[in-house]
Amino acid sequence: MIKKMIKNKLSGLKGQVAIEMATAIIAVFIFLLGTLQIFVWFNATLIERQEYYQSTRKQAAEDRLSSGEYDWTPPQLDIFATGE
Amino acid sequence: MIKKIRHKIAQEDKARLSFLGQRTRLLRASKGQALAELAIFASIFLLVVSLLVKYGLSMNYSQQDTMLAFRKALSEAANLNRRGQGSQVVMLNDRSFPDASDAVGIAKHYPVYSSASVTWSENLYGDLDYDDVGYPDDLSPDLPRILLEINDEQITAPGSNWLHTAAVDDRDFTYTRIQDAYSTGDFSIISVREMKSTPLNCDSPNLVGECSDAELYVSGDPEYDNQEHPSWYFDNKSVIVNDYWGSFVGCDPEKEYLESTCTTRDWTETRFCSSGCSAQDEADGNCLRFETAHTRAIDNAQNFFAGGSFDVDWDGRNDTVMEINCSDVSRTSVSGGRTVYYVNNLKFFNYQEGPIDLTFDSRNANAGETRQGIQSDYARDIYYQASIQRDENTQDIPDGIRTVTDIDARETITRTVLLNDDWTSERALEPEIEVQSALDTRRVEEWVTIND
Numbered sequence: 001m002i003k004k005m006i007k008n009k010l011s012g013l014k015g016q017v018a019i020e021m022a023t024a025i026i027a028v029f030i031f032l033l034g035t036l037q038i039f040v041w042f043n044a045t046l047i048e049r050q051e052y053y054q055s056t057r058k059q060a061a062e063d064r065l066s067s068g069e070y071d072w073t074p075p076q077l078d079i080f081a082t083g084e
Numbered sequence: 085m086i087k088k089i090r091h092k093i094a095q096e097d098k099a100r101l102s103f104l105g106q107r108t109r110l111l112r113a114s115k116g117q118a119l120a121e122l123a124i125f126a127s128i129f130l131l132v133v134s135l136l137v138k139y140g141l142s143m144n145y146s147q148q149d150t151m152l153a154f155r156k157a158l159s160e161a162a163n164l165n166r167r168g169q170g171s172q173v174v175m176l177n178d179r180s181f182p183d184a185s186d187a188v189g190i191a192k193h194y195p196v197y198s199s200a201s202v203t204w205s206e207n208l209y210g211d212l213d214y215d216d217v218g219y220p221d222d223l224s225p226d227l228p229r230i231l232l233e234i235n236d237e238q239i240t241a242p243g244s245n246w247l248h249t250a251a252v253d254d255r256d257f258t259y260t261r262i263q264d265a266y267s268t269g270d271f272s273i274i275s276v277r278e279m280k281s282t283p284l285n286c287d288s289p290n291l292v293g294e295c296s297d298a299e300l301y302v303s304g305d306p307e308y309d310n311q312e313h314p315s316w317y318f319d320n321k322s323v324i325v326n327d328y329w330g331s332f333v334g335c336d337p338e339k340e341y342l343e344s345t346c347t348t349r350d351w352t353e354t355r356f357c358s359s360g361c362s363a364q365d366e367a368d369g370n371c372l373r374f375e376t377a378h379t380r381a382i383d384n385a386q387n388f389f390a391g392g393s394f395d396v397d398w399d400g401r402n403d404t405v406m407e408i409n410c411s412d413v414s415r416t417s418v419s420g421g422r423t424v425y426y427v428n429n430l431k432f433f434n435y436q437e438g439p440i441d442l443t444f445d446s447r448n449a450n451a452g453e454t455r456q457g458i459q460s461d462y463a464r465d466i467y468y469q470a471s472i473q474r475d476e477n478t479q480d481i482p483d484g485i486r487t488v489t490d491i492d493a494r495e496t497i498t499r500t501v502l503l504n505d506d507w508t509s510e511r512a513l514e515p516e517i518e519v520q521s522a523l524d525t526r527r528v529e530e531w532v533t534i535n536d
Contacts, residue, residue, distance in 0.1 A: 016115065016116075017117060017118055020118035020119050023118075024118050024119065024121075024122040027122065027126075028122075028126075031129065031133075035133050035136075038137060038140070039136070039140060042140035042141075042143070042144060045144055046144060046147060049151070050147070053151050060155055060158055060159070061158060061162065063159075069152070069155070070151070070155055
């Protein structure tokens with residue numbers, strides 16, 4: 001009798017929130033991962049640009065008829081990269 | 085026990101029914117709560133992410149432009165085709181940044197400033213070459229310059245705007261360069277370079293602007309070549325007459341003037357010394373006479389007028405006279421027994437051409453409001469076109485009103501560099517730079533149901 005009453009009382013919980021929470025957590029993790037990849041890419045761009053700049057310092061000073069431009073392309077942003 | 089539980093449940097039900105007015109339980113009313121919270125907080129999260137992305141982009145753009153500005157300045161300074169002492173590059177780029185807080189428009193533009201200055205030490209010493217320059221727009225390759233680059237378009241002309249003195253009678257005169265200085269926005273002012281004084285053949289009545297570092301001194305005499313003690317120099321729109329070597333005769337021009345040895349100034353027959361050097365013949369009125377022991381080698385007793393006269397070709401005639409109106413002189417004592425005179429009005433006279441209408445008056449410089457710098461006009465054009473349509477044939481909502489709003493958004497930024505080189509007006513330098521964002525076109529449709 002008591003179990004039945006308790007079961008009736010709890011009958012409104014049909015697992016709806018749990019299912020929605022599972023979906024939401026998955027979505028949040030995807031957002032976080034994507035955001036992290038973007039920020040890691042930003043940092044990698046800053047670092048690689050600085051490395052290229054430092055490595056071409058001497059040549060830039062020696063090349064006295066250059067236009068001053070430098071040829072550098074940023075690394076590709078791959079959000080779903082698996083790594084190597 | 086069971087009765088108590090039943091009674092408790094009945095009381096709770098009663099409370100809920102009285103509260104909601106319906107036979108529902110509180111838990112059942114919470115449908116889709118997690119998804120609703122995700123929708124609300126995710127939008128806030130996306131806003132924060134866009135701000136952080138904007139920050140990361142800004143850092144990258146800033147690093148890139150700083151490096152590029154330095155490389156450009158380095159190549160300008162090191163260029164084999166010119167022996168300039170240095171160069172300064174100022175770059176301004178309008179970059180696109182994502183802006184999630186802005187509902188309309190693809191991307192807003194924000195300016196990214198960067199600048200670099202390079203001095204190539206190899207060119208710091210040695211003679212500078214001016215003979216191959218022309219007036220007024222040619223740039224001497226040996227003078228420092230500022231390179232303005234706005235959105236990848238270069239503006240190089242206004243590095244200098246100077247007086248070019250031509251040789252007289254094919255004699256080899258040294259030249260005086262007085263270079264205009266200007267500021268663009270918050271950037272530094274070009275320093276003024278002066279050279280050895282000469283007769284001035286001034287095509288333009290406009291004289292120097294803001295000459296913060298210029299010095300004008302007489303050549304030939306070793307004393308005058310001593311750059312530590314120039315006879316006079318420009319500073320902050322005034323001429324400072326430094327009588328370090330000599331003595332100041334006095335500011336009683338009419339009296340002194342009549343006693344001057346006017347015969348040494350052949351060119352002045354029309355203006356000065358026409359008959360005993362009557363002061364009335366002097367169109368400039370009173371003048372300040374400055375006597376110094378450091379005269380030209382030919383006439384050691386020569387008296388200098390305000391700034392003095394120079395005999396640069398050693399023929400016994402004074403070629404150029406700088407004259408300063410007595411009323412424009414203020415005197416300041418400097419430690420060490422020196423007296424420095426600050427003059428606000430400076431006039432030049434050439435022995436062959438007579439008085440040169442070349443006045444330098446700082447009062448004009450301060451008169452009126454003129455603009456300088458990189459002026460920007462920012463326009464953000466957003467067009468809305470809205471219409472209301474009543475669609476009677478729609479089966480789903482027969483009594484509905486559909487509103488359609490067409491939005492066209494475009495951002496335009498125009499930049500012009502203004503140069504003030506004659507104290508009274510401004511001129512815009514070419515080219516005018518314009519940056520336009522892409523056109524963002526959106527359509528918003530809404531249905532409104534009319535309930536009778």
